[in-house]
Amino acid sequence: xxxxxxxxxxxxxxxxxxxxxxxxxxxxxxxxxxxxxxxxxxxxxxxxxxxxxxxxxxxxxxxxxxxxxxxxxxxxxxxxxxxxxxxxxxxxxxxxxxxxxxxxxxxxxxxxxxxxxxxxxxxxxxxxxxxxxxxxxxxxxxxxxxxxxxxxxxxxxxxxxxxxxxxxxxxxxxxxxxxxxxxxxxxxxxxxxxxxxxxxxxxxxxxxxxxxxxxxxxxxxxxxxxxxxxxxxxxxxxxxxxxxxxxxxxxxxxxxxxxxxxxxxxxxxxxxxxxxxxxxxxxxxxxxxxxxxxxxxxxxxxxxxxxxxxxxxxx
Ligand code: SF4
Ligand SMILES: [Zn+2]
Numbered sequence: 566x567x568x569x570x571x572x573x574x575x576x577x578x579x580x581x582x583x584x585x586x587x588x589x590x591x592x593x594x595x596x597x598x599x600x601x602x603x604x605x606x607x608x609x610x611x612x613x614x615x616x617x618x619x620x621x622x623x624x625x626x627x628x629x630x631x632x633x634x635x636x637x638x639x640x641x642x643x644x645x646x647x648x649x650x651x652x653x654x655x656x657x658x659x660x661x662x663x664x665x666x667x668x669x670x671x672x673x674x675x676x677x678x679x680x681x682x683x684x685x686x687x688x689x690x691x692x693x694x695x696x697x698x699x700x701x702x703x704x705x706x707x708x709x710x711x712x713x714x715x716x717x718x719x720x721x722x723x724x725x726x727x728x729x730x731x732x733x734x735x736x737x738x739x740x741x742x743x744x745x746x747x748x749x750x751x752x753x754x755x756x757x758x759x760x761x762x763x764x765x766x767x768x769x770x771x772x773x774x775x776x777x778x779x780x781x782x783x784x785x786x787x788x789x790x791x792x793x794x795x796x797x798x799x800x801x802x803x804x805x806x807x808x809x810x811x812x813x814x815x816x817x818x819x820x821x822x823x824x825x826x827x828x829x830x831x832x833x834x835x836x837x838x839x840x841x842x843x844x845x846x847x848x849x850x851x852x853x854x855x856x857x858x859x860x861x862x863x864x865x866x867x868x869x870x871x872x873x874x875x876x877x878x879x880x
Pocket of ligand 2: 848849850851852874875876877878879
């Protein structure tokens with residue numbers, strides 16, 4: 566199947582978008598994050614509303630928060646100004662600008678907003694933006710030079726399992742990822758990587774092992790922070806693949822096993838993405854305690870015994 570046909574099929578199965586307002590960020594949060602040097606920093610994540618990503622990854626649900634058409638010039642700067650005004654004096658060391666697309670795509674982040682956001686982030690020691698490996702280049706360097714803090718790029722590697730990687734419709738091969746990672750590290754830009762747990766076409770029994778291998782690969786290419794993202798259903802394509810037996814929703818036990826298996830990767834910080842992780846839990850007795858344990862591991866990086874449960878028999 567051609568890439569265009571896959572795009573059309575994936576898009577045709579999507580439920581409607583969420584009617585996003587291009588002048589309002591659709592959320593923000595402040596949380597503690599461990600850094601590779603052992604420090605814990607306060608990180609402000611701003612979920613910006615803008616143009617949809619031109620890639621159409623099979624597992625992606627970020628398009629729900631995007632608008633049709635390009636981001637209006639000035640809109641992102643307005644969104645960020647509003648978030649900053651609503652912080653009520655709260656401060657953070659790092660700001661993560663997540664725009665559900667690629668920061669260096671001018672359709673998603675117009676040139677004037679690149680300048681505006683560089684100015685609005687001047688009080689942060691670290692600035693993180695997200696980008697597909699294909700949109701890393703000279704604009705990345707220019708942005709790194711224009712901000713006061715140190716730039717970190719968040720890139721999706723997703724999985725290195727070869728069959729699954731070829732089926733993600735991400736237009737990413739390992740060579741392209743490696744080139745982008747080397748470009749960043751050669752230029753003193755930090756690398757944060759997203760890795761999937763439960764990628765479609767990875768057999769469920771091998772899911773944890775492939776996630777751990779993919780994290781290890783990312784670290785070997787210079788990632789200093791890696792976030793493990795459990796694949797969620799709900800975008801239509803995941804339900805289609807589940808019906809074909811090619812997608813098995815990940816479980817909380819798998820997320821625990823994946824994170825436990827990644828705590829030994831040198832100084833790299835590996836965390837489990839706990840957004841909506843309650844939905845992974847199958848047991849009301851141990852689920853909250855297991856999620857709390859993952860939350861502690863994310864911040865400490867120090868192994869803890871598994872939670873045992875007399876109801877579901879976990880651990
Ligand atoms: S590159 Fe990222 S934002 Fe774009 S479709 Fe893929 S997962 Fe979604
Ligand atoms: Zn239980």
